[in-house]
Amino acid sequence: MNQLWMALLTIALGIAGAVVYFWGANAILDRIFPSRAPDMQTASRNIRRAALVRPWLFLAPALFALCLYLVYPVIASTWLAFHDRSGDRFVGLDNFRWLLGDAGFRESMFNNFLWLLVVPAASTFLGLLAAALTDRIAWGNLAKSLIFMPMAISFVGAAVIWKFVYDYRAAGSDQIGILNAIVVAFGGEPQAWIAIPFWNNFLLMAILVWIQTGFAMVILSAALRGIPEETIEAAVLDGASGVQIFFRIMVPQIWGTIAVVWTTITITVLKVFDIVLAMTNGQWNSNVLANLMFDWMFRGGGDFGRGATIALVIMVLVVPIMIWNIRNARREMEGK
Amino acid sequence: MANLKLTSVEKSYGDVHVLRDIDLSIEQGELIVFVGPSGCGKSTLLRMIAGLETITGGTLEIDGDVMNAVPPAQRGIAMVFQSYALYPHMTVRDNMAFALKIAKKTRSEIDAAVEKAAGILQLTPYLDRLPKALSGGQRQRVAIGRAIVRDPKVYLFDEPLSNLDAALRVATRIEIAQLKEKMPDSTMIYVTHDQVEAMTLASRIVVLAGGGIAQVGTPMELYERPRNEFVAQFIGSPSMNLLDGKIVATGKVTEVQLASGGKVVGNVPTVDADLGRAVRVGIRPEHLVPAEPGKAVCTGVVTITEALGEVTLLYIDAGEGRAPIVAKLPGIHQGLRHKPVALGAEPDKIHLFADGQSLLYR
Numbered sequence: 001m002n003q004l005w006m007a008l009l010t011i012a013l014g015i016a017g018a019v020v021y022f023w024g025a026n027a028i029l030d031r032i033f034p035s036r037a038p039d040m041q042t043a044s045r046n047i048r049r050a051a052l053v054r055p056w057l058f059l060a061p062a063l064f065a066l067c068l069y070l071v072y073p074v075i076a077s078t079w080l081a082f083h084d085r086s087g088d089r090f091v092g093l094d095n096f097r098w099l100l101g102d103a104g105f106r107e108s109m110f111n112n113f114l115w116l117l118v119v120p121a122a123s124t125f126l127g128l129l130a131a132a133l134t135d136r137i138a139w140g141n142l143a144k145s146l147i148f149m150p151m152a153i154s155f156v157g158a159a160v161i162w163k164f165v166y167d168y169r170a171a172g173s174d175q176i177g178i179l180n181a182i183v184v185a186f187g188g189e190p191q192a193w194i195a196i197p198f199w200n201n202f203l204l205m206a207i208l209v210w211i212q213t214g215f216a217m218v219i220l221s222a223a224l225r226g227i228p229e230e231t232i233e234a235a236v237l238d239g240a241s242g243v244q245i246f247f248r249i250m251v252p253q254i255w256g257t258i259a260v261v262w263t264t265i266t267i268t269v270l271k272v273f274d275i276v277l278a279m280t281n282g283q284w285n286s287n288v289l290a291n292l293m294f295d296w297m298f299r300g301g302g303d304f305g306r307g308a309t310i311a312l313v314i315m316v317l318v319v320p321i322m323i324w325n326i327r328n329a330r331r332e333m334e335g336k
Numbered sequence: 337m338a339n340l341k342l343t344s345v346e347k348s349y350g351d352v353h354v355l356r357d358i359d360l361s362i363e364q365g366e367l368i369v370f371v372g373p374s375g376c377g378k379s380t381l382l383r384m385i386a387g388l389e390t391i392t393g394g395t396l397e398i399d400g401d402v403m404n405a406v407p408p409a410q411r412g413i414a415m416v417f418q419s420y421a422l423y424p425h426m427t428v429r430d431n432m433a434f435a436l437k438i439a440k441k442t443r444s445e446i447d448a449a450v451e452k453a454a455g456i457l458q459l460t461p462y463l464d465r466l467p468k469a470l471s472g473g474q475r476q477r478v479a480i481g482r483a484i485v486r487d488p489k490v491y492l493f494d495e496p497l498s499n500l501d502a503a504l505r506v507a508t509r510i511e512i513a514q515l516k517e518k519m520p521d522s523t524m525i526y527v528t529h530d531q532v533e534a535m536t537l538a539s540r541i542v543v544l545a546g547g548g549i550a551q552v553g554t555p556m557e558l559y560e561r562p563r564n565e566f567v568a569q570f571i572g573s574p575s576m577n578l579l580d581g582k583i584v585a586t587g588k589v590t591e592v593q594l595a596s597g598g599k600v601v602g603n604v605p606t607v608d609a610d611l612g613r614a615v616r617v618g619i620r621p622e623h624l625v626p627a628e629p630g631k632a633v634c635t636g637v638v639t640i641t642e643a644l645g646e647v648t649l650l651y652i653d654a655g656e657g658r659a660p661i662v663a664k665l666p667g668i669h670q671g672l673r674h675k676p677v678a679l680g681a682e683p684d685k686i687h688l689f690a691d692g693q694s695l696l697y698r
Contacts, residue, residue: 230421233388234482238435239409248434252425 018061025057074315080308087304095309105310107285108292114201115208115272115288120265122209124258127216131224132246134217144221148214155211159278162207166279168192197285204286207275212268216261223257224250256332263325270318289314338399338412338489338523339364340385345394347380354380355547358394367516367524371534372544373570379494381544382527386415386492398489409435414483415492418499420475422467422482428454429463432481453484456518473504480515493526497533513537531571535559543567565692568618574649574662576687577624579617579634583610589683590695592617596655600633602686604695615695618687621649624663627680634661635678643670652677 033046033053084091099105130147134140150158167177171190175181180190194200227250235249251258273290280286282295289310297307345358355377362368370378383389385396387408396403403411414435422431429450436446454460457477467475476496483491496512497505513536516524528534534541535555543550543558543566550570551563562568562576569575584599585591586606592615593599600617619633629635634652639660642649648669651660663679688695 228419228421230417230419231423234415234417234421234423235434236388237386237408237413237415238482238486239438240434244438249423253423255425 077308085303123212130217131221151214155274166193223254341397369534369538376544412489414488418495449485453481491524621664623685624679632678
């Protein structure tokens with residue numbers, strides 16, 4: 001309860017602080033460059049000057065936060081990557097050399113690659129399917145809300161939910177995990193699902209797919225509705241079947257949006273961390289880059305050099321996709 | 337290449353009747369224009385023929401086959417949409433070829449059909465362009481080309497020119513007329529709200545109003561012998577003047593005493609029973625000509641003149657509470673503003689309506 005009050009208080013203080021800052025800064029600016037000067041010339045000069053300063057004044061908090069939490073860490077990580085575990089001694093490319101030879105890194109890269117292959121594709125495809133199907137049924141909006149709901153759950157929360165789905169109890173005892181319960185009901189042997197190397201990757205991916213499908217569905221549903229009705233009617237007259245219309249007329253018209261959704265999910269996938277941490281913590285060959293970095297930096301490893309090196313690798317993987325994504329999204333917004 | 341027959345076709349959404357009692361037969365080779373004000377159901381009727389809207393009553397036959405439940409693609413129709421409805425991700429060639437690809441035609445058949453249509457529509461240089469790289473007129477031609485390659489029995493045009501600017505509209509209108517000339521056997525149905533398009537293109541016009549057919553006829557029939565006040569006022573620009581009056585003499589010609597004063601004689605036969613009947617006298621603006629005050633149908637002061645060069649429109653004050661009478665005189669007459677005029681019309685040009693219906697049709 002106390003924590004709740006603290007959280008509320010923090011929010012209130014934050015908003016009040018923002019109001020005070022923006023209002024106060026603006027008031028001071030007006031004081032320095034009064035627009036009600038006695039003569040017209042000074043007044044117009046003051047308005048012009050104030051207009052030059054004002055954007056920077058309003059941008060300042062955001063710029064400050066960006067520098068502190070984004071620019072500085074990038075520089076610091078790069079610096080750390082070329083130093084030893086405590087960050088004291090310059091070691092050149094040693095960390096990168098180690099990385100290339102490390103089995104754990106290769107496993108994580110491989111797993112990340114698998115995630116990259118499966119999750120964006122599955123989420124986008126399922127999202128597209130859900131968008132297309134829910135548009136045609138009476139209870140489509142209800143279905144949409146249900147599919148979208150997981151978006152509101154944090155990754156850790158989702159992982160906890162799915163931990164129960166995959167839960168394992170020894171054969172003979174009551175299975176509280178739905179998956180094992182189903183397997184047992186059909187006469188199978190209960191499995192410790194998330195401890196089965198290689199396949200456990202896909203079980204973890206299912207969680208992210210479950211979360212991201214709602215996102216893909218909402219964006220793609222809006223895109224589908226933006227398709228001119230006449231092009232679909234024209235295709236009906238041209239004799240195309242429902243499936244042909246979907247794949248040859250509708251999907252090509254929303255390619256841009258599909259690409260944006262796909263790459264957005266790709267970026268999320270490259271950064272995936274919480275799910276793996278909460279479900280397996282990288283055991284049973286299910287580690288991914290972000291969790292590996294966390295391991296080296298803060299846990300067992302305590303090696304800032306190696307942790308930072310892995311962080312750089314993740315960044316190098318994400319940035320090109322990010323740039324492409326933003327360009328694509330911008331083009332979409334301008335209507336090509 | 338087909339005939340169409342609509343028998344008491346109707347369309348309703350629940351209790352709302354949009355169209356009812358549509359009886360119409362269309363012969364092969366005709367270019368039929370559906371015309372009417374916004375919301376009269378002309379586009380709905382076209383979409384029902386296309387199969388994009390269900391027919392809630394009556395039957396639609398094409399070449400003698402009932403088409404009510406036949407899927408759009410198998411009705412042998414092709415439609416040109418108001419917004420062109422080109423597939424934006426396909427080149428001109430692919431847009432035109434799409435229907436044939438779906439129908440699993442061979443490559444050579446498709447190419448031949450596309451090349452031929454492109455040739456007719458002068459689209460050959462643009463075959464590999466995307467629609468967004470074309471002008472409005474070119475897009476419209478691609479939309480028509482998409483219809484031509486399917487070699488349909490019936491072409492349907494849904495306000496195909498309304499997205500074009502005025503100059504292009506005239507040019508494309510003439511192209512459509514030429515296209516029809518090249519394909520004399522094809523049946524076309526064309527929806528528009530533009531009466532100039534209707535008058536110039538149609539072999540017959542169907543005037544729709546209030547969910548029903550107001551009149552079917554050739555453009556000149558509609559102009560010279562409108563069946564009712566609605567058609568009389570809808571066809572022709574400016575609209576026909578309607579003056580209240582009372583029949584005072586019947587026979588081969590009819591004499592009407594106008595409420596605004598003055599008498600008018602029209603070549604409309606009436607019977608004795610019509611004597612004293614309240615009628616409205618219709619005179620087209622272009623049929624009003626200067627007359628001696630004694631023989632004038634209308635006299636009054638010109639309040640506004642609109643000189644268009646070839647003609648001048650005069651708006652004549654018809655007295656308190658009455659719509660001004662419009663006259664269209666050849667030449668330039670701006671000097672008549674604020675001057676009294678006396679205008680009359682030939683008995684041939686007089687229309688008489690009782691209860692909204694023309695006395696010619698009884």
